[in-house]
Amino acid sequence: xxxxxxxxxxxxxxxxxxxxxxxxxxxxxxxxxxxxxxxxxxxxxxxxxxxxxxxxxxxxxxxxxxxxxxxxxxxxxxxxxxxxxxxxxxxxxxxxxxxxxxxxxxxxxxxxxxxxxxxxxxxxxxxxxxxxxxxxxxxxxxxxxxxxxxxxxxxxxxxxxxxxxxxxxxxxxxxxxxxxxxxxxxxxxxxxxxxxxxxxxxxxxxxxxxxxxxxxxxxxxxxxxxxxxxxxxxxxxxxxxxxxxxxxxxxxxxxxxxxxxxxxxxxxxxxxxxxxxxxxxxxxxxxxxxxxxxxxxxxxxxxxxxxxxxxxxxxxxxxxxxxxxxxxxxxxxxxxxxxxxxxxxxxxxxxxxxxxxxxxxxx
Amino acid sequence: xxxxxxxxxxxxxxxxxxxxxxxxxxxxxxxxxxxxxxxxxxxxxxxxxxxxxxxxxxxxxxxxxxxxxxxxxxxxxxxxxxxxxxxxxxxxxxxxxxxxxxxxxxxxxxxxxxxxxxxxxxxxxxxxxxxxxxxxxxxxxxxxxxxxxxxxxxxxxxxxxxxxxxxxxxxxxxxxxxxxxxxxxxxxxxxxxxxxxxxxxxxxxxxxxxxxxxxxxxxxxxxxxxxxxxxxxxxxxxxxxxxxxxxxxxxxxxxxxxxxxxxxxxxxxxxxxxxxxxxxxxxxxxxxxxxxxxxxxxxxxxxxxxxxx
Numbered sequence: 001x002x003x004x005x006x007x008x009x010x011x012x013x014x015x016x017x018x019x020x021x022x023x024x025x026x027x028x029x030x031x032x033x034x035x036x037x038x039x040x041x042x043x044x045x046x047x048x049x050x051x052x053x054x055x056x057x058x059x060x061x062x063x064x065x066x067x068x069x070x071x072x073x074x075x076x077x078x079x080x081x082x083x084x085x086x087x088x089x090x091x092x093x094x095x096x097x098x099x100x101x102x103x104x105x106x107x108x109x110x111x112x113x114x115x116x117x118x119x120x121x122x123x124x125x126x127x128x129x130x131x132x133x134x135x136x137x138x139x140x141x142x143x144x145x146x147x148x149x150x151x152x153x154x155x156x157x158x159x160x161x162x163x164x165x166x167x168x169x170x171x172x173x174x175x176x177x178x179x180x181x182x183x184x185x186x187x188x189x190x191x192x193x194x195x196x197x198x199x200x201x202x203x204x205x206x207x208x209x210x211x212x213x214x215x216x217x218x219x220x221x222x223x224x225x226x227x228x229x230x231x232x233x234x235x236x237x238x239x240x241x242x243x244x245x246x247x248x249x250x251x252x253x254x255x256x257x258x259x260x261x262x263x264x265x266x267x268x269x270x271x272x273x274x275x276x277x278x279x280x281x282x283x284x285x286x287x288x289x290x291x292x293x294x295x296x297x298x299x300x301x302x303x304x305x306x307x308x309x310x311x312x313x314x315x316x317x318x319x320x321x322x323x324x325x326x327x328x329x330x331x332x333x334x335x336x337x338x339x340x341x342x343x344x345x346x347x348x349x350x351x352x353x354x355x356x357x358x359x360x361x362x363x
Numbered sequence: 364x365x366x367x368x369x370x371x372x373x374x375x376x377x378x379x380x381x382x383x384x385x386x387x388x389x390x391x392x393x394x395x396x397x398x399x400x401x402x403x404x405x406x407x408x409x410x411x412x413x414x415x416x417x418x419x420x421x422x423x424x425x426x427x428x429x430x431x432x433x434x435x436x437x438x439x440x441x442x443x444x445x446x447x448x449x450x451x452x453x454x455x456x457x458x459x460x461x462x463x464x465x466x467x468x469x470x471x472x473x474x475x476x477x478x479x480x481x482x483x484x485x486x487x488x489x490x491x492x493x494x495x496x497x498x499x500x501x502x503x504x505x506x507x508x509x510x511x512x513x514x515x516x517x518x519x520x521x522x523x524x525x526x527x528x529x530x531x532x533x534x535x536x537x538x539x540x541x542x543x544x545x546x547x548x549x550x551x552x553x554x555x556x557x558x559x560x561x562x563x564x565x566x567x568x569x570x571x572x573x574x575x576x577x578x579x580x581x582x583x584x585x586x587x588x589x590x591x592x593x594x595x596x597x598x599x600x601x602x603x604x605x606x607x608x609x610x611x612x613x614x615x616x617x618x619x620x621x622x623x624x625x626x627x628x629x630x631x632x633x634x635x636x637x638x639x640x641x642x643x644x645x646x647x648x649x650x651x652x653x654x655x656x657x658x659x660x661x662x663x664x665x666x667x668x669x670x671x672x
Contacts, residue, residue: 053566057407073569074577080570086563090585103572147571341575 002063002077002154002187003029004050010058010211011045019045020211023059032181032188036198037208038234043191046208050189052076063154074103076155079148083160087132087142093119094128097146104151112363121183122176138169142176147179156181158190159283162197174200195235199223207231224347229356232283232349238313241284241323244353247273248258256282256350259319264294266345273350273359280359283349286313288328289341297340300324305335314339376392379637404442406430406641413636419489429641437463456628456635461616462642465624469603470649472537472620476602477595479542480549484594485587487546488553493565503554514607522611536612537620541602549594556590557583592660600650621646 004027011019020042027033032066034045048054049061050267052073061068068076087096092210094115101111119125122142132140141161145217148156148240158177162170178201181188197204199219207222207230226232232240245258256263263282265273289298300316300323307313307329314333316323325341333339350359373381400420405413407425434440436459490496491503521540530536560583568578584591606622613619625646628639 038394048566051566051570052567072574073566074572074574076570078570080567082563082567084561084563086561086567088564088582099568100571103577147567151571 003027003174004155004187004189005062006046006059007062008059009046009049009056011042011049012057018211020049021058022212022249025206025213025216027187027189029187030185032178032190032201032203034190034191034192034198034202034205035208036205036234037169037214038193038197043193043208044159045211047080047189051080051157051338067076077153077206078155078157079151079153080157081144081148081161083163085132085144085164086163087140087143089132089357092129092131093124093135093143096132096143097150100147100151114150115146118150121149122146130344138173141165141173145177145180149184152184152186154186156184156188158188160192161190162192163194171195177201187249196237198243199235200246204299207234225358225360226349227282227358229283229351232351236285238286239325240349241286241321241325243282243283243284243318243321245280245324247278247280247350247359256280256348258282261299261319263298263343263348264345265350266295269346269348269350269360279296279353281351281353281356283351284323284325284343285347285349287322288326288347289327290344295341295345298325298343299338299340302333302335302337302339305333316341368525402640402647403645405636406443406644408637410635410637413640429637430645432638433459433462433641433645436460455638456631458616458624458627459515459638461619461624461627462621462645464616465619465621466645468534468618469621472534472541473602473649475534475538476541476545477598479538480594480598481591482543483546484553485584485591486579487550488557489575489583491550491554492560493556493562494575503550506550509543510547517544518607518611522597523606523613531612532618533612533613534618537602537605537609537618540608540612541605544608545598545601549598552594553587553590556587560586589660592657596653596657599653603646616667 004025006023009023010021012021013019023046035046037043038273045054049056052068052071052075052078056069059089081194088099091099097115097118098111101114106114116125117130119128122145124142124146125138127135127139127143135143141164144161161177162173174197177190181201190197190201199222202219204216204218205222206216209230215222215231215316215340217225222231223235226235229242235244243256244259245256245261248257250256250264252267253267254273284298298316298318300318302314303317303322304315305312306315310329311326312329312331312333313324313326316325316339327333327341351357352359390597401418404422407427408419408422409424409428412419414425415631432455436455439460470659487506491499517540521543525531525536525540530539564582564586565578568582569575572579604622605620607628609620609623610626613623616624625642626641628634628642
């Protein structure tokens with residue numbers, strides 16, 4: 001059983017730079033929580049603070065009810081998988097996996113049983129006598145997972161564990177990690193900058209930027225209801241289209257205007273927003289076209305047509321901006337053509353241009 | 364169709380450059396190996412053969428009597444044979460009996476220096492390489508700065524301290540001072556090596572349940588074997604060859620080391636070159652044996668940290 005609680009936690013270096021500040025977060029027992037953000041956002045620092053590898057300079061960190069701020073790493077019941085795998089080069093795969101158990105004086109028979117069991121589950125039994133230098137990236141990755149697994153820790157930490165793998169292996173390992181979480185029934189905290197990993201694996205995602213939390217929510221929340229322009233732009237592939245413009249009140253409804261482009265908002269969206277005549281940013285995901293024909297439309301000239309296997313993406317020039325949208329694969333669209341694409345009005349995201357915060361949230 | 368690639372014939376400047384390099388290499392080789400070869404050859408010659416002109420690089424009548432004489436004087440036994448030739452005991456130096464005890468002294472001091480160097484430098488280097496603490500950089504530079512001071516400048520202060528402590532003419536005085544002189548370099552080499560090892564290894568071991576000391580003993584030390592060998596060998600050689608401090612702090616056979624005794628062989632009225640060179644050969648043997656045994660580790664250890672991995 002391990003819930004993890006951050007109360008006003010921060011990490012400030014001696015030169016005054018704050019890697020993390022004002023962190024308030026509750027991680028539930030058996031939850032799979034993903035810390036997501038760009039390089040330098042503080043996600044690895046947060047993970048290291050949970051592991052006891054980074055000193056906490058502000059606030060309180062608790063595991064269940066126990067304050068952990070000054071508990072050294074080796075006395076916390078956590079296991080960690082590193083981006084570099086960090087296998088001990090001089091020890092065999094067996095000894096690498098067994099090392100944590102040896103440090104905890106696990107009886108030899110039990111140790112052997114657990115190592116062999118983990119090896120079998122990860123399909124690395126034939127590799128047990130090899131040294132890490134003789135393994136491929138994927139095999140090392142599985143050994144690193146095995147080393148953490150056998151410990152049966154209260155908290156399982158992963159710091160970008162799939163970053164060094166090639167794309168196909170990464171997808172296979174995602175499934176394995178998800179499976180591992182289901183089997184182990186323990187708390188997982190996973191750091192990544194890869195939104196696809198976060199969306200696939202997480203029960204909840206914490207999006208971080210500049211050492212602070214931007215948004216906490218389920219993958220669906222984060223993707224469908226981003227609270228800031230940053231969150232909206234960090235998730236989604238291709239990236240969300242952001243169009244700066246004005247929100248005006250016309251005929252009792254709200255209309256987003258940018259030059260000649262006018263997108264009337266559905267009445268229920270207008271009611272949630274309430275305020276008008278302000279500078280806004282409209283967020284439009286590539287897949288948010290193809291609504292009913294009677295709804296708002298996006299008009300522009302087709303600049304590029306990019307078939308991508310199962311999808312067809314087109315690049316439009318809209319009021320001087322490049323906008324990428326996904327259309328029906330069967331659509332017959334050619335470059336240079338002017339098109340008018342129906343939009344899904346309820347899926348449009350509106351943000352205050354000055355603060356970058358969602359207008360839906362502010363209302 | 365492309366023309367087959369032809370190598371340009373060597374030009375005269377290239378040939379001259381090659382010849383120049385070969386000659387320079389040969390001169391350097393002779394310069395380095397010449398004295399060693401002569402030492403070895405002359406230790407197997409009689410005194411008469413040594414002083415013959417032209418010198419014999421290969422002994423005409425090789426003899427081990429010089430070595431027998433060293434063992435005999437050291438053990439207080441009668442010399443192997445008597446006769447007019449120094450090699451057979453004609454001119455044995457007055458301090459010859461101290462040679463074997465001095466060798467033992469040198470060995471005791473050198474082995475102690477190796478052990479203590481590792482004991483002190485390993486934890487210091489690990490801390491400097493892997494633990495971020497206030498004053499870390501200053502500590503590293505401070506340790507290195509002590510090596511900027513030449514040994515000769517330290518002799519008098521060292522002497523005064525050693526005398527005040529009543530440690531003159533003891534092996535302990537040598538161990539203490541050699542340690543001060545060798546530890547900074549050992550710390551530097553080991554710090555460079557530990558810095559090369561990924562921080563994640565340190566973190567992984569701590570999460571796996573190791574205290575800092577256990578990380579050092581169970582993970583870093585086994586990986587640092589080349590650096591440990593290099594540092595150990597450096598400490599051994601520094602101690603084995605040291606002359607200046609030993610000359611100041613030792614007065615009797617109880618504490619005199621090999622360089623002091625060998626040097627004293629030249630202070631008699633008559634110098635026995637054959638005996639002196641046999642002693643020289645004995646002095647060279649332990650470092651050479653160590654260097655040959657650990658040759659594989661020495662280069663990788665000494666170049667640790669030279670380039671970013």
